[in-house]
Amino acid sequence: MSQEPITVTYSLEQILKEIKQELHQLNQKIDSNQKEFTQKIDSNQKEFNQKLDNNQKEFNQKLDNNQKEFNQKLDSVNQKLDSNQKEFTQKLDNNQKEFTQKLDSVNQKLDKQSQEIATIKATLDAQQPLIQKIPDLAEKVGELKN
Incomplete structure (x- = not known):
């Protein structure tokens, strides 16, 4: 069996029509892929934005x-500082009052002692002429004993 070559003839119009159909199919596939790509980009963008929003909210809550x-700890520390400062x-x-009272007491005692010393000195000064006569009197007593 021998095969005879087969001859196929196409018209230019038919070839252009097929090319046009193929181009149309390619364009449809490109459009479909473009839509799918755009949808995926949009979906990923939404997912990213949601995750970013959630992370931002979580961060803000933690902050x-x-x-x-x-602030609570700072308030507590400030209260303790205020309490310690008041104490x-x-x-x-x-202590200042106690010191002042003791100092006043010491000053009063010093004043009293100064007055007593002044009184004693005045008494001694008044008695001085008599005291100076004691040796003379002792000498006279000694003479009288003899």
Whole structure:
């Protein structure tokens, strides 16, 4: 069996029509792929934006919580500082009052002792002529004994 060559003839119009159909199919595939690509890009963009929003919200919540915790701790420290400062000021005032009272007491005692010393000195000064006569009197007593 021998095969005879087959001859096929196409008209230019027919070839152009087939090319046009192929181009149309290619364009449809490109359009379809473009739409699919655009949809995937849009979907990925939405997913990314949602994740970014969620991360931003989570970050903001954590930041707010940390800020609140920090503020509470700072308030606690400030309250302790205020309390310690009040206690220190009170103790300082009490010590100042106690010191002033003791100093006043010492000054009063010194004034009293100064007055007593002045009285003793005045008495000694008044008695001085008599004291100076004691040796003479002792000598006379000695003479009288003899």
